Each structure stands twice: as C-alpha cells, then as structure tokens.
Amino acid sequence: MSKHSQNTLLFIVLMNLWLFLPSAAMAGERRVIVGFHQTPGAAAEHKIIKRHRGKLRRKFRRIKALSARLTDQAIAELQSDPAVAYVEEDTPITAIEPEFGGSEYLEAWGVSHIGAASVHARGIKGAGVKIAILDTGIDYTHPDLDDNYRGGINIIDPANAADPFDDSWNSHGTHVAGIIAAQLNGNGVVGMAPEASLYAVKTLDAGGSGYISDLIAGIEWAVANDMDIVNMSIGMRKDSQALAEACANAWEAGVLLVAAAGNTGIFGLGDVLYPALYDSVIAVGATDANNTVHYISAAGAGIEFVAPGDNIYSTAVYGGYGLLTGTSQASPHVAGVAALVLSAGLDDLNGDGAADNRDLRIQLQDTALDLGEPGLDDTHGYGLVSAEAAVAKSLEKHLSLVQNRGGHRDNSRRVILKDAVYTVKLASNGVRKIMVKVFENNRYQRALSNIYSFGRPGVSRRRAKGPNGTTFTLDARGRTLNVIFIPRGRRGSSADIYINRR
Ligand SMILES: [Ca+2]
Ligand SMILES: [Ca+2]
Ligand SMILES: [Ca+2]
Numbered sequence: 001m002s003k004h005s006q007n008t009l010l011f012i013v014l015m016n017l018w019l020f021l022p023s024a025a026m027a028g029e030r031r032v033i034v035g036f037h038q039t040p041g042a043a044a045e046h047k048i049i050k051r052h053r054g055k056l057r058r059k060f061r062r063i064k065a066l067s068a069r070l071t072d073q074a075i076a077e078l079q080s081d082p083a084v085a086y087v088e089e090d091t092p093i094t095a096i097e098p099e100f101g102g103s104e105y106l107e108a109w110g111v112s113h114i115g116a117a118s119v120h121a122r123g124i125k126g127a128g129v130k131i132a133i134l135d136t137g138i139d140y141t142h143p144d145l146d147d148n149y150r151g152g153i154n155i156i157d158p159a160n161a162a163d164p165f166d167d168s169w170n171s172h173g174t175h176v177a178g179i180i181a182a183q184l185n186g187n188g189v190v191g192m193a194p195e196a197s198l199y200a201v202k203t204l205d206a207g208g209s210g211y212i213s214d215l216i217a218g219i220e221w222a223v224a225n226d227m228d229i230v231n232m233s234i235g236m237r238k239d240s241q242a243l244a245e246a247c248a249n250a251w252e253a254g255v256l257l258v259a260a261a262g263n264t265g266i267f268g269l270g271d272v273l274y275p276a277l278y279d280s281v282i283a284v285g286a287t288d289a290n291n292t293v294h295y296i297s298a299a300g301a302g303i304e305f306v307a308p309g310d311n312i313y314s315t316a317v318y319g320g321y322g323l324l325t326g327t328s329q330a331s332p333h334v335a336g337v338a339a340l341v342l343s344a345g346l347d348d349l350n351g352d353g354a355a356d357n358r359d360l361r362i363q364l365q366d367t368a369l370d371l372g373e374p375g376l377d378d379t380h381g382y383g384l385v386s387a388e389a390a391v392a393k394s395l396e397k398h399l400s401l402v403q404n405r406g407g408h409r410d411n412s413r414r415v416i417l418k419d420a421v422y423t424v425k426l427a428s429n430g431v432r433k434i435m436v437k438v439f440e441n442n443r444y445q446r447a448l449s450n451i452y453s454f455g456r457p458g459v460s461r462r463r464a465k466g467p468n469g470t471t472f473t474l475d476a477r478g479r480t481l482n483v484i485f486i487p488r489g490r491r492g493s494s495a496d497i498y499i500n501r502r
C-alpha cells in the first residue's frame with residue numbers, strides 16, 4: 001500500500017469516526033479541541049479560530065492545542081488547514097467511580113470482590129430475608145448491626161434464653177453477622193445483604209464450643225421461626241445421625257443451610273467437616289483476594305463453593321471491628337449471596353412447581369465463577385460465588401415455554417415477581433395463545449391476568465395475521481406476584497418469555 005493511499009485510508013477512518021461522534025452542542029456548533037503542528041502563538045490561534053467564525057474557549061500550555069466552539073462547516077475547513085494537526089470532539093467526561101461504592105466497601109473486600117456493590121446499587125440489599133446465625137451470638141447493640149437485628153435465642157443458657165448476646169473471646173458470631181448484614185450506613189463495613197434480617201441463635205459458648213444437641217436445637221428453632229437461610233460457621237469431624245437428620249429436615253422444610261467447610265487445611269488433611277459435608281448443607285471453602293484457596297481451608301470432596309475468607313474485616317463485640325481468617329468467614333459470604341438472590345426473586349429453575357431452596361442452590365451453582373480445573377472440582381466446588389451473576393439471573397429471566405403432550409401443569413412455567421415493576425415480553429414461535437395467570441397470596445388476580453393471542457406463521461396468510469409478540473408490564477411493587485404462563489398451540493410449538501426488572 002502506498003503512503004498516499006494509507007493516508008487516504010486513515011483520513012476516511014477519521015472522517016467516519018467523526019460522523020459517529022455524538023454531538024452535544026446546539027445550533028450546529030460543537031465543542032472541539034483543535035491540535036496544531038506547531039504552537040502558532042496567541043495571535044495566530046485567535047486568528048485561525050476567528051477566521052472560521054468560532055469561539056475560543058481555552059488555550060493549553062503543555063500541548064499544542066486549544067478548545068473552541070465551531071460550526072460543522074468550520075470544523076471541515078479547519079481539518080483541511082495545513083497548520084491544523086487534528087480536530088476532535090471535546091467529549092463530556094465523568095468521574096470513574098471506584099468499583100466499591102465507598103469506604104465501607106473498601107473495608108469489606110470480600111463483599112466487593114464477589115460483586116455485591118453493584119447489586120446494592122440496584123436497590124437489592126436482602127430486605128425481608130431472614131437469616132439465622134447459629135454461632136456464639138451477636139452483639140445486637142453494635143451500631144453496624146442493631147437495625148438489622150430481629151431477635152433470636154440463647155440455646156446454651158436456657159436461663160437467659162431471650163438474650164443471645166455474643167460473649168465469645170473473638171467475636172465469632174458478631175463477625176459472621178457483619179459479613180452477612182452489616183448496615184450500609186456510611187460507617188465501618190458493609191455486609192453482603194445490608195438490609196437482611198439477622199437472628200442470633202446462640203449454640204456456642206464463650207469459648208466457641210457447644211454440643212451437637214445445641215446445634216440441632218438451633219436448627220429446629222430456625223425451621224420453627226421460618227428462617228430462609230441458616231449460617232453455620234461450625235464444624236466437627238464426627239458424623240452424627242441426629243444432626244444429619246436435623247439438617248435434612250430443615251432442608252426439606254425449605255431452609256437453605258450454609259456451613260463452613262472447616263479450617264482443616266492447617267493440619268494438611270483438608271477434609272470437609274460436618275455439618276457442611278451433609279448433602280443438605282452447602283460446604284464453603286475459603287479463598288484469598290487472588291481466588292486462591294487459603295492454606296487453612298478444607299479442600300476436598302464435598303466442597304460446594306469457595307468464597308472470601310482471608311483477612312476479612314467485620315464487626316466485633318462492643319461496637320468494634322476486627323480481622324478474622326477462615327472458612328467461618330467464607331460461609332457467610334455465600335449466605336449473603338443467597339439472601340440477595342432471595343430478595344431479587346426466585347424462579348422455579350428445576351421445574352418442580354415450586355420456587356424454593358432447591359432453586360436457590362441451583363442458581364448459586366449456575367452462576368459461580370469456575371476456578372481451577374474446568375467444571376465442578378473438589379478444590380473449588382462450583383467455584384467462587386458471584387452476587388452479581390446470581391442476582392442478574394433473577395433480574396433478567398428468560399423462560400422457554402413449550403407445548404408438549406400433557407396438561408396445563410406440565411407445560412406451564414412459573415415465576416415469582418416482587419417489589420418492582422417488571423417488563424414482560426412474550427415472543428411466540430408458533431404457539432397460538434399464552435395464558436398469563438397472576439396470583440397474589442394464592443388469590444387469583446383477574447385484572448392482572450390475560451390471554452394473549454398470536455399469529456400462526458406458516459399456516460395460511462389469513463390465519464397468520466396477528467402479531468407474534470407482545471410486551472406488557474406487571475407492577476409488583478410492595479407485593480409478591482406468582483405468575484404462571486401456560487401455552488396453547490400445536491404440540492412442539494414454543495415461545496420465549498423475557499422478564500426484566502426495571
Ligand atoms: Ca456500615
Ligand atoms: Ca454438603
Ligand atoms: Ca423448583
């Protein structure tokens with residue numbers, strides 16, 4: 001390619017770029033920056049701009065350029081002026097906000113690292129989600145926790161059953177509580193789900209010890225009190241049939257159980273402890289800021305996720321803060337992601353007719369950042385939990401509706417929409433109708449329900465008339481809507497449903 005044609009090509013590219021640049025100026029004038037081959041001197045600069053009927057805005061000292069307001073015609077003329085090196089748009093700029101929203105996010109590196117800040121920025125903070133922390137108790141007077149504290153029970157001291165204050169030497173339960181739900185209040189740290197409801201279930205004494213029976217009683221309290229999530233930063237080597245049954249029972253009752261995998265790596269063994277090892281309980285290993293599994297973390301069969309657990313800064317007793325490391329810190333990060341997903345809304349991902357803890361667990365698995373060898377592995381499980389990816393799956397739902405053999409129930413898809421306005425887009429791939437049935441508190445909502453009819457492409461010109469898609473909104477602010485989509489059409493016909501939270 002000759003030099004001339006190279007220059008021509010460059011010129012065309014520049015011209016095209018120019019055409020696509022947005023314009024903020026009114027009346028055919030643009031803010032531009034004009035660069036010169038040589039510093040032309042004040043008088044010459046002024047003359048050049050004036051000759052092109054522009055308005056000088058600012059002259060620069062360190063570069064051979066000035067900023068001005070010019071018409072498109074003047075810009076074109078200047079671009080062919082031999083003294084001018086370039087003309088570029090004076091593009092508006094904005095401050096680049098740090099990934100973290102503020103110092104609370106900087107302090108809580110784990111919360112930021114797994115994408116909670118952007119979730120909070122969308123207004124999703126775990127409000128309404130109940131989390132029981134089975135631990136040494138919580139300093140419920142802590143100014144970074146007190147607004148989220150909703151109660152609890154002291155199981156190891158029945159004489160003080162109503163007071164689960166954290167009396168531990170290392171603030172174990174209070175630290176876990178802060179990772180889950182320290183308040184976004186401008187002070188201290190922020191938790192994964194800063195508006196979630198915290199319940200202290202004191203199953204460990206001041207020294208961090210308890211009995212299996214205390215733990216079982218705590219699990220039963222969580223089920224009886226309708227907890228959504230239980231965090232157990234607790235582990236033991238010994239299997240217990242009673243504990244296994246208590247966990248399985250809670251899981252069947254709809255509670256998501258999350259537990260620390262254990263700090264067994266410190267002994268060079270790395271086996272996952274109970275209760276984390278039970279199928280009904282999510283086992284969480286600890287990673288550092290480089291997504292490397294911490295040497296003290298359990299890493300072996302049974303690990304389901306990894307999460308930040310290295311030098312985690314969180315709340316401590318008597319209004320303090322402190323650093324702790326281990327899988328006890330990793331587990332509450334996962335519990336917090338689960339709380340964010342619950343407050344963003346769950347779908348029936350496994351198609352069993354209910355949106356529950358099974359779907360929540362699947363959503364966490366599907367959206368974790370795969371680490372190490374591809375796919376599920378014993379060191380990282382499904383990978384590093386991601387608040388951002390997990391919540392995105394709730395906010396941007398895509399459902400496939402297929403008309404198969406069978407009745408309504410077999411072909412229907414169901415979603416739960418709450419606390420926001422949703423845009424629902426239906427796109428038919430041959431289904432004739434989609435019935436949308438909306439329920440609130442099990443009550444049919446006639447005004448919100450509808451039957452949408454679609455054209456039938458490929459059948460006949462006359463019958464094919466009609467749209468093959470439609471969009472409507474559902475206002476679920478301040479309520480929970482159960483929405484069921486039922487297809488009607490020839491077997492094998494289908495439709496796509498896209499639901500976006502506004
Ligand atoms: Ca705070
Ligand atoms: Ca398990
Ligand atoms: Ca389900």
Ligand SMILES: [Ca+2]
Pocket residue numbers: 370371372373374375376377380381382383
């Ligand atoms: Ca992997």
